Amino acid sequence: MIETGIYNANQDVEIDYMELDRIIDQEFNNDKENLIMILQVIQHQYNYLPQASLLYLSEKIGVPFSQIYGLSTFYSTFSLEPRGRNIISVCLGTACYVRGGARVWERIQEILNVGAGKTTEDMRFTLEPVRCIGCCGLGPVVKINEDIHSRIGREKIQQVLDRYQ
Amino acid sequence: MQVGFFKDLEKITRDYRKKLYYPGGIKVNIGMASCGIAAGAKASFEKALERFPQGNGTQISQTGCLGFCQEEPLVEILGNGKPRIIYRHLTEDKILDAIEGYIQGDFNTKWILAQLRDPRSLLEDTIENPLAEVEPIEGIPFLEDIPFYSKQTKIALRNCGYIDPDSIEEYMAKGGYLAFIKSLSQIEPTEIINIVKESGLRGRGGAGFPTGTKWESCAKLDGERYVICNADEGDPGAYMDRSILEGDPHSVLEGMLIAALAIGSNQGFIYVRHEYPLAVKRLVTAIKRAEDYGLIGENIGGSDFSFKIKISTGAGAFVCGESTALMASLEGKVGRPRAKYVHTVEKGFRDKPSNLNNVETYANIPAILLKGGQWYANIGTEHSKGTKVFSLVGKVKNTGLVEVPMGISLREIVFDVGGGIPKKKKFKAVQTGGPSGGCIPEKFLDAPVDYQKLAELGAIMGSGGMIVMDHDTCMVNIARYFLDFLKDESCGQCIPCREGIVQMLEILTDICEGNGKEGDIELLEELATMIKRFSLCGLGKSAPNSVLTTLLYFREEYQAHIRGKKCPAGVCKALFHYEVDEKLCNGCHLCALKCPQEAVTGEKKEPHHIDQDKCIKCSICYEACKFDAILIK
Numbered sequence: 001m002i003e004t005g006i007y008n009a010n011q012d013v014e015i016d017y018m019e020l021d022r023i024i025d026q027e028f029n030n031d032k033e034n035l036i037m038i039l040q041v042i043q044h045q046y047n048y049l050p051q052a053s054l055l056y057l058s059e060k061i062g063v064p065f066s067q068i069y070g071l072s073t074f075y076s077t078f079s080l081e082p083r084g085r086n087i088i089s090v091c092l093g094t095a096c097y098v099r100g101g102a103r104v105w106e107r108i109q110e111i112l113n114v115g116a117g118k119t120t121e122d123m124r125f126t127l128e129p130v131r132c133i134g135c136c137g138l139g140p141v142v143k144i145n146e147d148i149h150s151r152i153g154r155e156k157i158q159q160v161l162d163r164y165q
Numbered sequence: 166m167q168v169g170f171f172k173d174l175e176k177i178t179r180d181y182r183k184k185l186y187y188p189g190g191i192k193v194n195i196g197m198a199s200c201g202i203a204a205g206a207k208a209s210f211e212k213a214l215e216r217f218p219q220g221n222g223t224q225i226s227q228t229g230c231l232g233f234c235q236e237e238p239l240v241e242i243l244g245n246g247k248p249r250i251i252y253r254h255l256t257e258d259k260i261l262d263a264i265e266g267y268i269q270g271d272f273n274t275k276w277i278l279a280q281l282r283d284p285r286s287l288l289e290d291t292i293e294n295p296l297a298e299v300e301p302i303e304g305i306p307f308l309e310d311i312p313f314y315s316k317q318t319k320i321a322l323r324n325c326g327y328i329d330p331d332s333i334e335e336y337m338a339k340g341g342y343l344a345f346i347k348s349l350s351q352i353e354p355t356e357i358i359n360i361v362k363e364s365g366l367r368g369r370g371g372a373g374f375p376t377g378t379k380w381e382s383c384a385k386l387d388g389e390r391y392v393i394c395n396a397d398e399g400d401p402g403a404y405m406d407r408s409i410l411e412g413d414p415h416s417v418l419e420g421m422l423i424a425a426l427a428i429g430s431n432q433g434f435i436y437v438r439h440e441y442p443l444a445v446k447r448l449v450t451a452i453k454r455a456e457d458y459g460l461i462g463e464n465i466g467g468s469d470f471s472f473k474i475k476i477s478t479g480a481g482a483f484v485c486g487e488s489t490a491l492m493a494s495l496e497g498k499v500g501r502p503r504a505k506y507v508h509t510v511e512k513g514f515r516d517k518p519s520n521l522n523n524v525e526t527y528a529n530i531p532a533i534l535l536k537g538g539q540w541y542a543n544i545g546t547e548h549s550k551g552t553k554v555f556s557l558v559g560k561v562k563n564t565g566l567v568e569v570p571m572g573i574s575l576r577e578i579v580f581d582v583g584g585g586i587p588k589k590k591k592f593k594a595v596q597t598g599g600p601s602g603g604c605i606p607e608k609f610l611d612a613p614v615d616y617q618k619l620a621e622l623g624a625i626m627g628s629g630g631m632i633v634m635d636h637d638t639c640m641v642n643i644a645r646y647f648l649d650f651l652k653d654e655s656c657g658q659c660i661p662c663r664e665g666i667v668q669m670l671e672i673l674t675d676i677c678e679g680n681g682k683e684g685d686i687e688l689l690e691e692l693a694t695m696i697k698r699f700s701l702c703g704l705g706k707s708a709p710n711s712v713l714t715t716l717l718y719f720r721e722e723y724q725a726h727i728r729g730k731k732c733p734a735g736v737c738k739a740l741f742h743y744e745v746d747e748k749l750c751n752g753c754h755l756c757a758l759k760c761p762q763e764a765v766t767g768e769k770k771e772p773h774h775i776d777q778d779k780c781i782k783c784s785i786c787y788e789a790c791k792f793d794a795i796l797i798k
Contacts, residue, residue, distance in 0.1 A: 031497075032496075032497045033477075033495065033496050033497040034477075034497060035497035035498075036477070036478070036479070036480050036494065036497055037477065037478055039480070040439065040478065040480060067498075067499075070499050071480075071497075071498075071499055074482065074499045074500065074656075075479075075480030075481050075482050075500075076480070076481035076482065076653075077439060077480040077481040078480060092401075092650075093401030093402050094401045094402035094558075094559070094596065094599070094630065094632045094646070094647075095401070095402040095556075095558035095559050095564075095630075095632055097401075097646055098559045098560060098632060098634055098638055098643075099559065099560070100784075103783060103784065130440065131399070131401045131483065131650060131654075132399075132400070132401035132402060132403070132404070132440075133199075133440050134199055134200075134398070134403075134404030134407040134408075134440070134441060135199055135200050135203045135234075135404070136234075136402050136403070136404055136556055136558035136559075136564070136630075137200055137234020137235060137237070137556070137558055137564035137565050137566075138200055138203055138204060138234055138237070138564075139558070141203065146442075148199070148202065148203035149203075150203045150204055154761075154783065154785065155759075155785075
């Protein structure tokens, strides 16, 4: 396999190649048109896109690694670095923004002491801004993993975060 | 069973209509779209199901969204011969009491939003009103009369909130798939196109291209072609499509089937953004159910028409809402737009003719086919026909999804449907069209909602986001906000967009941070013109709109930032501070209790004081004060 050197992060995750092969072949017919969805499944499995899995995908599906790297960096969902156990998505859509979403965003950054797209050292949280999750009527909204917390004020944040370990 | 013939469909419609309108016992419909779930509907659902397991006479069911997000979780309770009541804010602690109260005929009016006068959709005018014989409850308003609903006309949202989105039979009970079966057996493809053309329906995704004309150009071409649904609803502040997909996915499938018949396609795609997992789930179920009934698949209804639908999910790129980028992304590539010398209708997905319409556009189609093009064209204005769904959000009392006839004024939407601005604040602007749109000030509030009119004002109809702003919103900061969004979302391949937006953003950031200087406004205007003229795709061409409209209508606010070094709205932190008005402050001490920095001090019943060195301008005191004693200086 080729060495790419694009990753800085620790890559000690073990890849289940049999499973990966099955996903590419059976769920997605080894079809290039399904690349984005295959990447979504890989990310769902490992919480990020491990380099080894992308190299395998590139070989298997016959798309140059450079293009797969292009996809992984073009689309904002994908992460090339391991992410925390809990993903916090703070909505900065317009409706949440005018209702104080930016202040919520600032406050969470203060509490966790990390910036956009970054993970806390203990791997507990990854913080990312998101542009609208379609709950505009209930803003400001913060999504943690699959839970949506609506009408969240600055003072409620700590209490909500405590529920996720 | 296959729905090959009218008779089969008619039977299902009849059977399920009975179940829908005359349930054996009590039926509880809990609004389980994303917004309902966010407000706690899932917990309510589980609680109700635990107390009333299926099969003991009280049926707990899920529905989509009734649109009134402000009042979620919304729950409707009905029973044979009893009124249909819509409860609001029915969280898990209240749901059982509400159901038991309903069973005993004891209605807690505090929890009630309204009762229904007529549950039929516009496609059910052939049947009697199931509530005609039911005695309404005195003192409870009818849903149809309360201001949020009275000015609405529901066509695209006709079933949202009234049926279980996972039940194809309930969709059929509301007149679903009749338009498709009719189109399949009785209407020639050219005639379908004529009906859609006659209706005057224009693309609801934003650009407003006439749908019938698009179908016609696609139908004329040779070879394989595709029907694609754009469900990549990327505009922040807009969630019409999510709500339709979550509440009535079959209406979209039926619209796509009819489009496929009209243009001669056998393969459909739905491109949904991955931020909408529930919409994807409901779509998957809907497609499976339609396949079970033989409505999607090979030789539908014994005809030679075959159609399949594949769902593709996006991965978080706003630009993929643009047609050429969307099709590149469908092909599994990076979603970069291309120049449209050749339209996607001719050469789109896989370089084949591709018909792309938005979710709401498709949802309108079955109704148009059944009621006729002329019927639809009778609603609205000269150039804008039918209705439009808006997500009415921001600083407005009644937030939610509203479907209003074209031609209604912005004032009616904001102040009648929306109930005006909360906390007695003053209206400042309404933003339509997402990042490509513009901000419309108060003096144009009487303008009708119409493609042309909104464009004349510098905004656009857009996909339907309508964000209301009050006097606490800084227009310079909002313009900066949109450019910051677009900077991240620009695909980066053409220089005017990639570099131009960054330059404009830097100037705006300087202005917001108090470093604005003379000439900045002119420079912004020059850059805006350049970006509009020379960008490759719609994203870049419309990117400066928010800056241009705010400069047009709120220029003095820019000048206040640049010359006066003041942010009149109290948003840009470098340009204002809070002060206590000693005459208005009665020393209630609330602000001091809430201040996270302990910057507010003062004895009770005495005017308080803010220590400017400690203050972080977080606005908590400003929002907490009930006496307007905290001033922005």
